Amino acid sequence: MADAYVVGRLGGMPRVDVPILDGLTLDEACDTMERLGVALLGGATGALSKFPSERHAEIHSAGFEIARDWPDAFDALLDKLARADHVGLGAWGAEQVYGYLYLWAKRLPVGFSGNAIRAALFTHSAARGPVHKTSVVNRQAVQPLLSLSDLATRCGRSPQIAAGYLKALGAWPKRTKRGTPLAITQEVADEICAIHARIVRADELPAMIGLAKRQIYMLVSARIILPAEIHRRSGVKTDVFDRDEITAVLDRLRGTAPIVDVTPIELLPLARASKFARVDGVRGSAAMILAGHLKVKAVLRDAPGFAGLLVDPQDIRIARRAQAGGGLTLEQVGRRIKVPTDNIGRIVRKGLLRGVMSPCGEILVKEDALAAFEATYATTGALAREIGTGIRWMREALDQAGIEPVFETRARKTTAVWCRSKVLSDLQRRMQKSQALQS
Numbered sequence: 001m002a003d004a005y006v007v008g009r010l011g012g013m014p015r016v017d018v019p020i021l022d023g024l025t026l027d028e029a030c031d032t033m034e035r036l037g038v039a040l041l042g043g044a045t046g047a048l049s050k051f052p053s054e055r056h057a058e059i060h061s062a063g064f065e066i067a068r069d070w071p072d073a074f075d076a077l078l079d080k081l082a083r084a085d086h087v088g089l090g091a092w093g094a095e096q097v098y099g100y101l102y103l104w105a106k107r108l109p110v111g112f113s114g115n116a117i118r119a120a121l122f123t124h125s126a127a128r129g130p131v132h133k134t135s136v137v138n139r140q141a142v143q144p145l146l147s148l149s150d151l152a153t154r155c156g157r158s159p160q161i162a163a164g165y166l167k168a169l170g171a172w173p174k175r176t177k178r179g180t181p182l183a184i185t186q187e188v189a190d191e192i193c194a195i196h197a198r199i200v201r202a203d204e205l206p207a208m209i210g211l212a213k214r215q216i217y218m219l220v221s222a223r224i225i226l227p228a229e230i231h232r233r234s235g236v237k238t239d240v241f242d243r244d245e246i247t248a249v250l251d252r253l254r255g256t257a258p259i260v261d262v263t264p265i266e267l268l269p270l271a272r273a274s275k276f277a278r279v280d281g282v283r284g285s286a287a288m289i290l291a292g293h294l295k296v297k298a299v300l301r302d303a304p305g306f307a308g309l310l311v312d313p314q315d316i317r318i319a320r321r322a323q324a325g326g327g328l329t330l331e332q333v334g335r336r337i338k339v340p341t342d343n344i345g346r347i348v349r350k351g352l353l354r355g356v357m358s359p360c361g362e363i364l365v366k367e368d369a370l371a372a373f374e375a376t377y378a379t380t381g382a383l384a385r386e387i388g389t390g391i392r393w394m395r396e397a398l399d400q401a402g403i404e405p406v407f408e409t410r411a412r413k414t415t416a417v418w419c420r421s422k423v424l425s426d427l428q429r430r431m432q433k434s435q436a437l438q439s
Helices: 002-010 026-042 053-068 072-082 094-098 100-107 112-128 136-140 148-155 159-168 186-197 202-209 213-221 229-233 243-254 270-276 281-290 313-323 330-337 341-350 367-376 380-387 391-400 420-438
Strands: 199-201 240-242 298-300 309-311 363-365 377-379 407-409 415-419
Touching: 002 026, 002 053, 026 053, 026 072, 026 100, 026 112, 053 072, 072 094, 072 112, 094 100, 094 112, 100 112, 148 159, 148 186, 159 186, 186 199, 199 202, 199 243, 202 213, 202 240, 202 243, 213 281, 240 243, 243 281, 270 281, 270 309, 270 313, 281 313, 309 313, 330 341, 330 363, 330 367, 341 363, 341 407, 341 415, 367 377, 367 420, 377 380, 377 420, 380 391, 380 415, 415 420
Parallel strands: none
Antiparallel strands: 199 240, 298 309, 377 415, 407 415
């Protein structure tokens, strides 16, 4: 078939059109058929001289068929060369893979056919692995794959960190060989570069979210702000953070709060309000906001992160009490039984009224505990109101009856607590004695 094509080119018989050969001189076309046939039957390092003369026609005809079925047959030839045993895992470079075929293609003259052959071969080479920066392939074919050093240079990180990213993403090959560059796709490289572009170092967090380092550490330990997961999986010990994830946390904290230019009088920044309301710092307040127990009332314009979150300290107290199971504060109990708040605290410490210490250090009194106290004990004022007399007369009557209070303080305001059962029994005894004297 090669002879028939040559005779057709010379005019001795009807010509067979093979565009990839027709674009070359007859001498170059014969050389092309020879080189393609030798590569197909003899491999990357094959030569016509290594075949007996009786096989030369077979070799040329095989090369003619590859040229006639261009480009599919040529691509299949390149695939066959790349699968050869000598290529293996560690082969790097077009000359090692394609051998004499690559050296021949580089020397082809500029033109339709020479350019087409080079383009097909160089594209195939670039698609199977990274290309050395000095290779002619790198200058004439689009490079779809990168090496590890190329990726590190593009991301501005060390090759060790880039390798950690590849392993964390599952893009590291199962088998590698020393000295052979990794074949990294553009998609994986873009993903790693995007991850790196979002990285925020720990020393950059204070300026970004407007908190001190100690407060940031508390947020990280409470897993409100999480270190970048991909970076942790890459094996790097120093924590870094994802800018997008931090922004998402801040958006959740802000909610639908309006933006203001000046802080309203009744509101405070989150960090200051947390101290004022006696909660466990920004960590506790942020956790309550994320859990839906507390709302940010406003966001201060142009303030970074947490520094712009404005809350009402009273809301923090209410939310903290709700988290502790609810209850009345000492101030609320004092208003209920008409006793100063300081004295309520003393009554609780005395053990007459059961209180519960909340996580923020505030004493809360449950409704059932207060009901039990009122059923067992009563202040002088409570007894006077129940009988319908004055407090002074009630106290004199109790003193004359020789009844001792179970608790009494003469601090800022005198408060005496009496046992109801003792008061009732002693008063009844006094009334019976009075009736006996009268009779």
